[in-house]
Amino acid sequence: MHTLHRYLSLLHHPNAADLIVLAGIVAVVASVLFLLGWSRPTTIFSIGIALEAFSGNWRDIPLPLPLDRVAFLVALLVLFARGTAAASDRRIVFRPIHFLLLAIAVYVLLNGLNAGTIEHSYGFYSWLDRLGAIPFLMFTLGPIIFGNQRQRHVLLVAMVVLGAYLGFTALAEGAKVTALVFPRYIENQALGITQGRARGPFLASDAMGLALFDCAALAIVAAVTWTSRRARWVAWAVAAVDLVGIFFTLTRSIWLGAIVALLVTMGAQPRLRRRLPHVAAAGVVVVFVFLVAVPGLITHVDHRLTYANSVYDRYNTYTAAIRAMEAHPIFGIGWQTFETVGQQYFRQSGTYPLTGLGLEVHDVFLSHLAEIGIPAACLWLLALLTSVGRAVLQRGPRELEPWRYALLAMFIVFVSVATFSPLSYALPNLMIWMMAGIVARDRLSVPRAPAGVFVVANRSPGGLVLFPGGTALEVAP
Known part of the structure; x- marks a missing residue:
C-alpha cells in the first residue's frame, strides 16, 4: 500500500x-x-x-x-x-511545420518554467496534452507508424473498441442505469465536473462528446474500408451508438459541432448528399424516442438549453483574458496561470453577474493569448490551421480519402468545443493532430528506398533526394 x-x-x-x-x-x-x-x-x-x-x-x-x-x-x-x-516502410521528411511545433513547445516550456507552473503536475501535463507536446509528437510520427493500410487497421480496431465502450457508457449514464457504468468512479458525483450528464471516464461531458464523435468518425472509416462484412456491421453499429451517445452529454457546443460537421461532411460528398435528409430524419426520431422513454430527460435537456450561468462564465473569462492580453501582450501572464493570476483581471459588469473566478478561459485561443502572449498564440493557431487545413484541402491517395473526410468532420467539432471550453483533455487534442499527420502522410513522409538504391523525386515546392537506405533530404527548388 x-x-x-x-x-x-x-x-x-x-x-x-x-x-x-x-x-x-x-x-x-x-x-x-x-x-x-x-x-x-x-x-x-x-x-x-x-x-x-x-x-x-x-x-x-x-x-x-x-x-x-x-x-x-x-x-x-x-x-x-x-x-x-x-x-515502418516510410521515413519522416522534416518540414518547416515540424520546426515550428518544436519552437512552440520549447517556448511554452520556458514560459511555464518562468511562471513556476511547469514543475507542478497541472502545468506539466497541460504542456504535454493541452498545448501539447504529445499531440505534436504524434503529428510527426503518425505518417510512419500509421503509414500503411495494415497499420491504420490496427488503429481503427483500437478506436472501434474504445467507441463501443464510450457509446455504451454514454447510453448507460443517459438512461441512469448506473450498475452498467464502469469504472465506478464515473458515477462518483464528488469527482470531476458536469455531474448528471454523460461524461464517461473523462469526468467531463465536453471531452466525452468530442471523444464520442471522434470514435464515430473513425468507426465510419472502418465501416467503409474493412473487407469483412461482419466487421463492417460492427463498425456501423458502434458509429450509430456513439452519435446517439453525444445527445446524452447535454453539451450545446458538442451538439452544434456535430450537426454542422455532419452537414458539411455529407454535403461535400455527392454520394452521401442525397442521404442527408434520411440521416436527419433518423436523428430526430431517435432523439424523440429517448426524450419520451427516459424519465426526466426532457427536463434535463430543457435545463441545458436555458441554463445561463455557463454563459456568464464565458463572458467573464473572455473579457478577463482580453484584459490580461492587453496588459501582457508579448509573453502573457504565464503558462497555466489564468486560474490564479487571471483573477485580478475580472471586473463586475453592469448587465450580468460576476462568475467564473478560478476557472480556465472557456476559449482555447483566448487562453493562449492571455497566458503565452500574442506572438506564440498566433504561431500555435497558424500551426494548427496549416496542419489540418493542408491535410483536408489537398487530395492524397484514394486509400486516405475516408480519413480526409473524417478529419474534416472531427476538426469542425474540435473548433466548436475549443471556442466554448478550455479543452484541457488529452485524447481530443491528440486525435486532431495525429489525424492531420496521418492524412498528410505523403507530404510528411516518403517510402524507404531499398538499400544501395539512389532515388530522386521532384516535388513542389522543393526537390526530395533519397540516398542509400532511404535517408531523406529536402532540397530547395
Missing part, C-alpha cells in the same frame, strides 16, 4: 529522483513486452491512444501508474531501440 501511494505522489509532484524511478518502471515493462514478443510500436501506440480516455483519472480506478503514459513511453523505446526502419 505504501508503494501505491508512493507511485501516486510521483505522478503529481515529479522530481529528478521520481523520474528515474519512473524510467526504471518503464524499462521493466518494456523488457517484459520484448520477452513476450509484443514489440510492434503501432500496436502499442494504438493501445496507448485508446487508454488516453482515462488520462488524469488512473488513481480513481485505482491503478498505481498511468497506463497511457507507460504505453507511449514503451512504444517510443521500442521504436528507437529497433529503429524506425523496423517499424
Whole structure:
C-alpha cells in the first residue's frame, strides 16, 4: 500500500529522483513486452491512444501508474531501440511545420518554467496534452507508424473498441442505469465536473462528446474500408451508438459541432448528399424516442438549453483574458496561470453577474493569448490551421480519402468545443493532430528506398533526394 501511494505522489509532484524511478518502471515493462514478443510500436501506440480516455483519472480506478503514459513511453523505446526502419516502410521528411511545433513547445516550456507552473503536475501535463507536446509528437510520427493500410487497421480496431465502450457508457449514464457504468468512479458525483450528464471516464461531458464523435468518425472509416462484412456491421453499429451517445452529454457546443460537421461532411460528398435528409430524419426520431422513454430527460435537456450561468462564465473569462492580453501582450501572464493570476483581471459588469473566478478561459485561443502572449498564440493557431487545413484541402491517395473526410468532420467539432471550453483533455487534442499527420502522410513522409538504391523525386515546392537506405533530404527548388 505504501508503494501505491508512493507511485501516486510521483505522478503529481515529479522530481529528478521520481523520474528515474519512473524510467526504471518503464524499462521493466518494456523488457517484459520484448520477452513476450509484443514489440510492434503501432500496436502499442494504438493501445496507448485508446487508454488516453482515462488520462488524469488512473488513481480513481485505482491503478498505481498511468497506463497511457507507460504505453507511449514503451512504444517510443521500442521504436528507437529497433529503429524506425523496423517499424515502418516510410521515413519522416522534416518540414518547416515540424520546426515550428518544436519552437512552440520549447517556448511554452520556458514560459511555464518562468511562471513556476511547469514543475507542478497541472502545468506539466497541460504542456504535454493541452498545448501539447504529445499531440505534436504524434503529428510527426503518425505518417510512419500509421503509414500503411495494415497499420491504420490496427488503429481503427483500437478506436472501434474504445467507441463501443464510450457509446455504451454514454447510453448507460443517459438512461441512469448506473450498475452498467464502469469504472465506478464515473458515477462518483464528488469527482470531476458536469455531474448528471454523460461524461464517461473523462469526468467531463465536453471531452466525452468530442471523444464520442471522434470514435464515430473513425468507426465510419472502418465501416467503409474493412473487407469483412461482419466487421463492417460492427463498425456501423458502434458509429450509430456513439452519435446517439453525444445527445446524452447535454453539451450545446458538442451538439452544434456535430450537426454542422455532419452537414458539411455529407454535403461535400455527392454520394452521401442525397442521404442527408434520411440521416436527419433518423436523428430526430431517435432523439424523440429517448426524450419520451427516459424519465426526466426532457427536463434535463430543457435545463441545458436555458441554463445561463455557463454563459456568464464565458463572458467573464473572455473579457478577463482580453484584459490580461492587453496588459501582457508579448509573453502573457504565464503558462497555466489564468486560474490564479487571471483573477485580478475580472471586473463586475453592469448587465450580468460576476462568475467564473478560478476557472480556465472557456476559449482555447483566448487562453493562449492571455497566458503565452500574442506572438506564440498566433504561431500555435497558424500551426494548427496549416496542419489540418493542408491535410483536408489537398487530395492524397484514394486509400486516405475516408480519413480526409473524417478529419474534416472531427476538426469542425474540435473548433466548436475549443471556442466554448478550455479543452484541457488529452485524447481530443491528440486525435486532431495525429489525424492531420496521418492524412498528410505523403507530404510528411516518403517510402524507404531499398538499400544501395539512389532515388530522386521532384516535388513542389522543393526537390526530395533519397540516398542509400532511404535517408531523406529536402532540397530547395
